[in-house]
Amino acid sequence: MTRSWWGRVPGLHPGSRSLHRHLLLWLLLPQLVLWAAAAFVTYNLAQRYADQVIDAAQYTASKALARQIKPIGNGLLIDFPRAAQDILEADPDDRIYYTVSTPPGQFILGNRKLPPPPEIASPRLGQPYFYNGTMTEAGQEMPVRVAAQYLRYGEVDQPQLMLVQIARGRASREQLARRILLDTALPLSVLVALMSMIVWAGIRAGLAPLARMRALVEDRAPNDLAPLELEAAPREVHALARAINTLLGTVHQSVSSQRRFVSDAAHQLRTPLAGLKSQTELALAEASDPALKARLQRVHDSATRSAHLVNQLLTLARAEPESGLAQGHARVDLVKLAAEPAAELVPRARQAGIDLGFEDQVGAPLFVLGNALLLREALVNLIDNALRYAGRGANVTVRVRALAGQAQVEVEDDGPGIAPADRERVFQRFARATNAGDGCGLGLAIVREIAERHAGSVTLEGNAPRGLRVLLRLPLAGSSSN
Incomplete structure (x- = not known):
């Protein structure tokens, strides 16, 4: 059993x-991942x-x-006016906290609640230390961000250390980071959306040859085996078209052989x-001898x-698209074309006891493009x-009329008709709705x-x-591309 690797990846099977x-999924998914990674890094x-900007300000x-x-000697003179303190504590949403102390923790002024710096064996004097707490x-x-520095004071022979700490809440830092992220992510999102639209349009344009190929296949008749033509398509689509054309050629040869056999056999018969x-x-x-005459009548x-069946088979072979007769189209007057066989079959209708009539509801030539x-x-x-x-005593009427862009020929009778369930089936070859009569089941198949x-x-x-009405509709000359 052949297994595809697609089956091992959930949700990624192309079918x-x-x-x-x-x-689109495979192209947009990496973009979304990269966008998320870029947002995280940003x-x-x-x-x-x-942190660098605010740390510098805190230092x-x-x-x-x-x-x-x-x-002053072994003491300290604190010259910290109230105005300077008010400036530090002016913003209630982003307050600055400060502490001055002499290690090991003798508080001098400021806020006693600031977190202490990490233990440092030999602190560097006058150098900033930054930490979170x-x-x-x-x-x-x-949460706060703290800037601390150690200073020396006192006599030379009795030096002492002083610790100055400035702390600031992290709200302003996070707000600034979010603003930078927003200012960066918004245009980046617009670019991703624009790129997604371009990718979508590119995929649509790239797959257009496949859509045209699908249209070529869908629009053709089931028995139309002509090769596909995609001259302007990409190389990959050409390969697919060649593969389909090879298959169509093989089927065409097989069908043509069967049709030639039927045609040759019919001619020979x-x-x-x-x-x-x-x-x-x-x-x-x-x-x-009456008995012999009855047998001869059955043979006749x-x-x-059999002769009728052979003629129908020949007609069906001529109607096939590969037949040269089926390809020649010209302007044909449908009124005249319908009146001639109706008139020619009047003697046969009289012999069968049927009233055959013709109605021209156009009153002028009605041209269609086709093979006469x-x-x-x-x-x-x-x-x-x-x-x-229709049966003896029935009435059969051939009627020609013009509709919107179409010509319509109606053959109407008041005979037993065909049951609605059988009206589509009788268009199949050798299918009959009744055992009465001597038909072969090809007439309506030929017409279709x-x-x-x-x-x-x-x-x-x-x-x-009661009865049946058969409607044959054809496009008027000039309203079809055929």
């Missing part, structure tokens, strides 16, 4: 979604730069505060069947049905079916084949109060 969505860089403030404390403010724990029919007619004229009827021989064959088949199955070759359609409808 589970369209190729467009699959490519936020951390913003925090680091904010400057700690030096300014240290200058206000002047050593927490302090309690109004009963709540608050026409002559002996015609001879058999003539001989049985002569034998019937000369036979006097069988020969007649094939269209005539389709009309003959429709009238022939009505005469075969010819109608499709002319971009038209054929449908069956009930005819109130």
Whole structure:
């Protein structure tokens, strides 16, 4: 058993979604991951730069505060006016806390709640130390960033250390980092969205040849095996088109062989069947024994049905798209084309006890683009079916009318009709709705084949109060691309 690696990756099997969505997912997912990584890196860089800027400001403030404390002998003179203190504590949302102490913890002034610096065996004098900590403010724990520096005071023979600390809440730093992130992420998001739109448009344009190929395949008839043409398509699509064309060529050869066999067999059978029919007619004229005459009549009827079947097979072969006869189209007057077979079949209708009539509801030529021989064959088949199955005493009417952009031929009878469940099935080859009559089940299949070759359609409808109406619709000349 052959297994694909797609089956081992959940949700990534290309058959589970369209190729467009699959490519879009694979192209947009890395963009989203990179966008998230860029946002994370940007936020951390913003925090680091904010720390550097605010740390520098805190270091400057700690030096300014240290200058206000002047050593006098073994003591200290604190020159820290109230105005300077108010400046430090002016912003209630981003307050600056300070502490001056002499190690090992003798408090001099400021806030006693600042976190102590980490233990340093030999602190460097006048150099800043920065660290994070927490302090309690109004009963709540608050993270702070602290700048500390050690200073020396006192006599030379009795030096002492003084610790100056400046602390500031981290809210301003995080706010600054978020602003930097927002100012960076917003244009980055716009660029990602714009890139996603470009990627979407690029995928759509790149897959357009596949859409055109799909349209070429979907729009063609089931028996149209002509090669696909994609001259302007990319190389990858050319490879797919060549593979499909190879398959179509193989199928075409197989179907053509079968059709040639049917056509050749039908041609070979026409002559002996015609001879058999003539001989049985002569034998019937000369036979006097009733039993022998009945047997000869059955042979004659069988020969007649076989000859009709052969003629229908030949007509079906001519209607196929590969037939040269099916390709030649010209402007044809459908009114005249329908009137001729209706008039020619009047003697046969009278012999069968059927009233055959023709109605021209146009009053002028009604031109369609098509093959006159094939269209005539389709009309003959429709009238022939009505005469075969309507029954003695029935009325058959051939009617031509013009609709919006279409010409319509109706063959209407008041015979037994066809049940609605069988009206689509009878268009299949060798399918019959009844065992009555001597038809072979190819008439309506031939009509549909010819109608499709002319971009038209054929449908069956009930005819109130009883009977059947067959509608053959063809595009008017100039309204079709055929």
